[in-house]
Amino acid sequence: MTERATGRDLPLLPGTGGRALPVPVLPAGERDPGHLSILYRGPLASCDYDCPYCPFAKRRDDTGRLRRDRAALERFTAWVAGRDHPVSVLFTPWGEGLVRSWYRRAMIGLSHLPHVRRVAIQTNFSCRPDWLAEADLGTLALWVTYHPGQVAYGRFLAKCRDLAGRGVRFSVGVVGLPEHLDHARRLRADLPAEVYLWVNAAEGHPYTDAEAADWTAIDRLFRYSRTPHRSAGQPCRTGDSVISVDGEGTVRRCHFVPEVLGNLYDGTFRPAARACPAALCDCHIGYVHLEPTGLYDVFAGGILERIPRAD
């Protein structure tokens, strides 16, 4: 299954006492010189949930893989800590990261670095929330996916309310499968109004206008997800101000184009504006950076964690 089907657009750091910089809300079309956004995905591929639409359901990583994942994450966060320019990070693990202590520590550590504008992670948020008390909540954010069938509704809603009560910046979303519609409606009604609930179109699922209207009533931005974006030859910020990095430091422009652009750690990556080589882009973590979508304006200040600009 793809990231779209799963609802994901599929170290300990040197101590700093610094305050995080506020995330700038840029005027329409304005660039942000020197700022690099990184989508990081290490070896981790295990999850504590068992979603029927996901290949990582209940998969286990052996001890060696977990060690490699931890070491890779620590190397990555140390690299980020050493930058002299603004950086934002979205962790996009195949599996669930926050049940692992090293992801929680990475989030906390990065959140306190003055040049880190945002650190976010895609998560089912099955973990306990206590660790968030150690983070700088001006920088940390969560991309939470609700998986009906894996967690009792009341329990998930209580977690969301807890996050809101703690002042955590987060979005919540669901895969737009027909069997999720009632859950999504109920969640939308029960969540605080200021919490954005996104809906990812289900992979290979064409929506009639009536069905799309049902989902749009829950997520006013559903039209961006409903059908893949024709991206071939279009300007996309990936490979320039946005990159994808794996556990070895291999740099690609995004998670969906396999061409290697260099390595983060040996200095062989050089950012450059590049048109999209793929025919279509159908995941939010990709097409949000596709310039013709205009989504940098829609999500200004919350691009990585998928939180629209407050109107």
Ligand code: SF4
């Ligand atoms: S919660 Fe786990 S099993 Fe469910 S979609 Fe996400 S990674 Fe897959």
Ligand code: SF4
């Ligand atoms: S449009 Fe999508 S697939 Fe194309 S380069 Fe950008 S993120 Fe990658």
